[in-house]
Every structure is written in structure tokens, then in C-alpha cells.
Amino acid sequence: MGSTRAKWRANQLAFYDGGTYETVLPLGNQYLYDDFFGTAINTDIWNGINTNEATCTATGSIVTAAITADVTAQDAGVVGLGLEWNTEHGLIFEARVAVAVAPTLDGEVMIGVQGEAYASASNQILNADEVASCYAAFGFYATLDAGLGCVIRTYDGATNSGIIDTATDVAVNIYHIYRIDFTDISSVKFYIDGVGVATGTTFDFSNGANQMVIPVVVAEKTGADAALGSILVDYVRMWQTERN
Amino acid sequence: MGSTKSKWRNQQLAFYDGGTYETVRPVANQYLFDDFLGTTLNADIWTGLDVGAGGGLVAPTGSYVSAAIGALNENGADGIYGDGATGSREWNIDHGWVFEARVRMAVAPINTVEMHIGMIGENYAAGSMCVAEADEINFHALFVLDGAMTPVIYTDDGVADNGPIATGVTAVIGEYNVYKIDATDVTNVLFYIDGVGVGTGTTFSLAGCAADLMFQPWIIIYKAADAGTNGAGTFRCDYVRIWQPERNHV
Numbered sequence: 001m002g003s004t005r006a007k008w009r010a011n012q013l014a015f016y017d018g019g020t021y022e023t024v025l026p027l028g029n030q031y032l033y034d035d036f037f038g039t040a041i042n043t044d045i046w047n048g049i050n051t052n053e054a055t056c057t058a059t060g061s062i063v064t065a066a067i068t069a070d071v072t073a074q075d076a077g078v079v080g081l082g083l084e085w086n087t088e089h090g091l092i093f094e095a096r097v098a099v100a101v102a103p104t105l106d107g108e109v110m111i112g113v114q115g116e117a118y119a120s121a122s123n124q125i126l127n128a129d130e131v132a133s134c135y136a137a138f139g140f141y142a143t144l145d146a147g148l149g150c151v152i153r154t155y156d157g158a159t160n161s162g163i164i165d166t167a168t169d170v171a172v173n174i175y176h177i178y179r180i181d182f183t184d185i186s187s188v189k190f191y192i193d194g195v196g197v198a199t200g201t202t203f204d205f206s207n208g209a210n211q212m213v214i215p216v217v218v219a220e221k222t223g224a225d226a227a228l229g230s231i232l233v234d235y236v237r238m239w240q241t242e243r244n
Numbered sequence: 245m246g247s248t249k250s251k252w253r254n255q256q257l258a259f260y261d262g263g264t265y266e267t268v269r270p271v272a273n274q275y276l277f278d279d280f281l282g283t284t285l286n287a288d289i290w291t292g293l294d295v296g297a298g299g300g301l302v303a304p305t306g307s308y309v310s311a312a313i314g315a316l317n318e319n320g321a322d323g324i325y326g327d328g329a330t331g332s333r334e335w336n337i338d339h340g341w342v343f344e345a346r347v348r349m350a351v352a353p354i355n356t357v358e359m360h361i362g363m364i365g366e367n368y369a370a371g372s373m374c375v376a377e378a379d380e381i382n383f384h385a386l387f388v389l390d391g392a393m394t395p396v397i398y399t400d401d402g403v404a405d406n407g408p409i410a411t412g413v414t415a416v417i418g419e420y421n422v423y424k425i426d427a428t429d430v431t432n433v434l435f436y437i438d439g440v441g442v443g444t445g446t447t448f449s450l451a452g453c454a455a456d457l458m459f460q461p462w463i464i465i466y467k468a469a470d471a472g473t474n475g476a477g478t479f480r481c482d483y484v485r486i487w488q489p490e491r492n493h494v
Contacts, residue, residue, distance in 0.1 A: 001340070001490035003255035004271050015257060015271045022491070025271045035274055038288035039332045060458070061274070061334045061492050096491070175493060234493055235274075 010090055010183040012241045021194025022177055023094055028239030030085075032215075035235045036063050041078060049218065051075040051120045064100070066230035067107055067219050073121030077218030078233060085113065087134075087211045090241030091182040095217055096234035098175040102147030103140055107227030108220060111178050112137025113213035115157075121222050125153050126163060128222070133157060134211050136188055136203065138166070138178045140229075145169050147229070150176075152190050152198050158207035166190070166197035175234055183241070212244075254340060254428045256489045265439025266422055267344055272487035276334075279483045280304040291327060293464060295370065296320030299478075310350070311465055312478035313357050319371045319469040320357075324481070325364075326460030333458035337365065337450055339490040340428045343385075345463060346482035348420040353477035354391045357467045361395075361423045362386035363459040363486075376408065377468045383453055385433055386462070387423050389415060395423070397435050397443045403452025411435070411442035420482060428489075461486060 002019020014026035034045060036058045041048035048063070050056040054076035056065040065076035085091050097111055108126045115133035122130045126141040136154040140147055150168045154161040170176055179191040188203040189196060205211075215236055219229035246263020258270040278289060283303055285292050294301045298314020301322050311322035326333060335341040343363050353359050358376045365383030372380045375398050376388050382402055387395045393415045398407030415421055424436040433448040434441060461484055467475040 001255075001273075004252075004257035017273055017489075020273075020491075022273055024273050024275075025269070033275075035276075037276060037332075037334055038327050040288050042288060059332045061332075098493075175491075232493070234491060 010241055012090070020177065022096065023237060026092070026237070026239040028241055029243050030240040032238045033235070036061050036233065045081060046078045047081055047118065048078055049075045049118065049120070061234070063233040064230070065219055065233065066101065067221050067228060069226040069228055071223060071226055073221065073223035075118070075120050075123065075218055075220045077231060078236070079118040079216050079218060080214030083115070083212035083214055084244065085213050085238055085240060086244050087182045087205055087213055088185055088209065089244065092179065092239055093215060094177060094179040094237045096175050096177045097217060098173050098232040099140055099148060099170055100173055100232050101228050101230035102172060103219065103227065103229035104142050104147060105225040105227035106221045107229035108139055108141040109218070109229060109231055110137045110139050110220065111217050112180055114216050115211050115213045118214070118216060123220060124222065126151065129160070131155070134205070134208070134213070136180055136205060137216065138190065148172070150192065152203070154188060154203045154205060156205040156207040156211070159204050161201060161203055164198045164201050166192065168192050168197055173232070175232070254489060264422060266346065267424070267485060270342070270485070270487040272489050273491050274488040276486045277483070279307055280309045280481070281307050285309060285324065289327065290324045291368070293321045293323055293325065293368070295322065296467070308480045308482045310478065310480040312351065313465045313467050313475045315474045315476055316467070317471050317474050320467040320475060321373060321464055323464035323479070325368060325462045325464060333367070333460040334492065335363065335459045335486055335488060336492045337427060337430055337453050337457045337459055338455060339488050339492065341459065341486060341488045342424065342426045342428065343461060344422060344424040344485045346420050346422050347463065348480050349389065349393065349415060349417055349478065350480060351476055351478035352391050352393050352417060353389060353465065355473040355475055356470050357390070357465060357475040357477040359389040359477060359479055360386050360462055360464045360466060362425050362462060364462040365453055365457045365459045371469060373464070373466055374468050379405065383457060385425050385427065385448065385450060387435070393417070395437065397448065399433060399448040399450060401450040401452035404449055406446060406448055409443045409446045411437060413437045413442060
């Protein structure tokens with residue numbers, strides 16, 4: 001726990017935890033905050049997906065989402081229902097997530113946003129590049145550091161960043177705060193626990209106009225093999241400095 | 245209505261109403277606020293209790309929730325509590341939660357009926373949730389009202405069992421009070437009514453609780469099974485806020 005502190009970015013006030021860098025109260029015009037209280041995922045906001053043998057449950061203010069070894073297409077996690085966030089209106093996405101089981105084989109974890117409805121069995125951005133419209137996300141996949149090396153990938157419909165290593169490895173069951181800041185659409189910023197990552201890359205998201213996105217925090221596999229993967233989602237916050 | 249004012253407690257910022265001392269916006273990592281707008285109790289946050297004949301829990305209307313104990317001589321429990329029935333208590337005693345609720349009595353509790361406002365560290369167990377008439381909740385921090393309408397404080401961490409401790413406040417039928425319980429320092433939990441510290445001559449420690457024991461809100465009018473007496477009592481709850489400056493899972 002740290003002291004309450006204030007920050008001023010893009011002429012916007014927000015309060016954050018000076019110890020963990022969690023943005024505890026952004027004063028954004030449009031604001032979503034879900035702590036996952038209770039024992040049901042709020043279906044007015046989220047699609048809590050658990051395709052085939054995958055599981056997705058809420059309890060103790062945590063969403064636990066897992067894909068299993070069954071050789072089937074599986075998706076587990078929380079996905080926004082509507083395209084309600086405009087990347088040109090100062091969008092910031094933040095989620096506190098722990099990798100509970102590192103993704104193996106064809107499995108991957110995606111933490112970020114995308115510009116189309118989630119497509120079960122064909123929504124990969126690391127093992128494949130299947131989201132056609134646009135996306136910006138952190139991710140984990142077996143290729144890097146046994147599934148515990150955090151990467152970034154963005155695609156704005158024109159420019160694909162490719163898979164960029166953040167040089168941050170996580171430990172199993174340890175939470176980190178992942179933030180994606182679209183305040184400057186020509187240079188989207190990525191942070192882990194308040195520290196900028198992949199700062200040597202310019203992530204341009206300026207293609208198109210008013211691209212609308214949904215939050216996506218999932219573990220997923222296409223069904224090609226017995227891949228595993230599991231995540232714990234503590235909270236998701238999104239805010240915008242201008243209304244849609 | 246008072247001016248917006250700010251306070252800085254435990255290095256945490258919060259805004260409050262300078263007139264009523266309602267904490268209108270704590271700037272906290274984990275935050276729950278229910279104003280009971282609409283006409284349905286949010287079942288993802290609350291469990292509604294309607295135990296015993298007569299009385300019952302009334303769905304929210306006019307931005308409050310209300311409940312009454314019936315004129316019964318058996319066990320009754322009416323009101324709202326967290327989702328602990330399913331093991332999802334969500335407030336960590338070691339992470340500095342603060343509970344606040346605005347409550348008024350419409351009918352004073354009589355005979356063995358007791359009104360509970362606060363937090364408990366266990367799940368609901370039918371028929372055994374007395375605090376004043378018996379000591380049946382192992383872990384709690386509660387304001388309790390009976391027919392005298394003078395809120396008293398009870399705490400129990402499994403080691404130290406305090407209560408009833410007088411607050412010196414007399415509640416009035418039909419008038420709201422803001423009840424706050426501040427567990428920022430688990431060795432010295434503080435109680436406030438309308439912004440004024442109460443029970444300040446007693447040190448209420450919840451440090452005897454197991455590490456990271458999870459609590460849940462508990463706003464219930466309760467009557468033990470008692471064949472000898474009927475009960476009565478009705479309350480309204482205007483809002484509940486709970487916040488924590490540190491997340492449950494670190």
C-alpha cells in the first residue's frame with residue numbers, strides 16, 4: 001500500500017497508489033471499473049467466456065480463467081460486450097492480472113483491447129495473427145521464456161508492430177498492473193507496474209478514425225494441441241478523456 | 245448538505261460532506277458503493293435475508309433498502325449482507341477496510357430483537373447470529389441497537405470480546421445516522437457516528453483474527469428463536485460504502 005498520489009496526464013487528473021501505481025481513481029469522462037465482487041461476472045458489461053472445457057469463475061473479487069489440456073478450442077476470461085471505447089478519445093486501459101499457469105504449446109494470454117467482437121478459436125495475436133481489425137495488447141505465449149515473458153503486439157489496421165519483448169518476465173501467481181495508454185494515438189504507451197516498457201518501439205495506432213475497441217483479458221487456444229494456461233484477473237479499469 | 249472537504253488518513257485521500265460527514269468518495273484501490281438505486285437488490289453484491297414469518301426484506305425503492313422483523317416468536321433475520329453465503333467475503337481485515345452505512349430505524353427493536361450494522365468475518369449461519377442476546381458471531385465489528393435506541397459497539401476477534409460499549413448516542417426514529425467502522429489499524433479499530441468518534445475510551449482490537457481473515461458487510465435486524473416473546477423492528481439503509489487502501493490479493 002502506498003500513499004494516494006495525483007498525476008496529470010493529457011490535462012487530466014487521476015489519483016494513483018504511490019506504492020503499486022494502481023490508478024485508483026481517474027477523473028475521466030467515461031469510466032469503467034470492475035473489481036469482480038460477488039460470484040457472478042457482470043453480464044451487462046462482460047462476456048465471461050469459457051469455451052468447451054475452459055473455466056471462468058468469479059469469487060473473492062477475482063476472476064479465475066483457465067484452459068485445460070483437452071484438445072479443443074478453448075477461451076477463458078472476460079471480454080467486453082460492446083465496442084464502447086474510442087482509441088482517439090484518450091483511452092487508457094489498466095488491468096491487474098497474474099499468470100497462474102504459464103501458457104504452453106498453442107496457448108496464449110491476451111491482456112488489452114481489440115477492435116472487433118471476440119472470436120472463439122480464432123482470436124490469437126501471438127501464435128497466429130487472427131484479429132483483423134485492430135488490437136493493442138500485452139501477451140504471453142510458450143515461445144518466450146516458457147510462457148512467462150511478457151510481450152506486446154499492436155495492429156491498427158495498417159501497421160503491425162510484430163511481437164515486441166518487454167524484457168519483463170513474471171512469476172506464476174504474482175500480480176502485475178498492465179496499462180495501455182492511447183492518450184497519444186501516434187505513440188501508444190505500455191506500462192507494467194507503473195514503469196514504461198518497450199520504450200524503444202513507437203506503437204503507432206493512428207490508422208483509421210475513431211476506432212472502437214473492447215477489453216480482452218483471456219487465456220486462449222485454438223484446439224491444435226493440449227495447451228494449458230490460466231490467469232487471475234483482479235480488476236479492470238478503463239477510462240477516456242472525451243466521450244464517445 | 246455541506247461543502248466538499250478532503251481528509252488524509254493513513255496516507256489515503258478521501259472526500260467527504262463537511263455537513264453530514266458522509267464519505268462521498270474515498271480514493272481507494274478497492275471500493276464498493278451501493279446507493280440502492282432502482283428496484284432490485286444487486287444480487288451480485290448482496291444476499292437478501294428474509295427469515296421468519298411476517299416482516300421481511302423490501303426491495304429497494306426510492307434509493308434505499310428496508311427490512312422489518314415480524315411479530316414472531318421464532319428466529320427472524322431480515323436485511324442484507326455480502327455474498328459470504330457462497331464463500332466470497334471480500335474485505336481483508338489486514339488490509340485496512342473502512343465500512344460506512346447510513347441507516348435509520350423506522351420501528352425500534354423490541355424485546356429480544358437486535359439491529360446489527362457493520363462487518364462480520366464469517367458466513368451466515370441460520371439461527372445463530374445473535375450478538376447481544378447471545379454471543380454467536382465469532383468475528384465481528386458491529387453497531388447494535390435495541391429498544392433503547394442507543395447504539396452500542398460489539399467487537400470480537402476470537403480472542404478479545406468487547407461489548408456492549410456505549411456510544412453515548414441516541415438514535416431517533418425516522419432520522420438517519422452515518423455509521424462508520426475504520427479498521428485501518430487492526431489493533432485499534434475506530435467507530436464513528438455522524439463523523440464523531442464513539443466508544444473512544446475502549447481499544448477495539450481485531451488483531452486476534454487469523455491473518456487475512458475476510459469480512460463482509462452485515463446489516464440485519466435479528467431475533468433469536470424465543471418462544472416467549474414476539475419481536476418487532478424496522479430499518480432503512482440509504483447507502484453502504486466499503487473501501488480498502490490495499491487490494492485483497494497481493
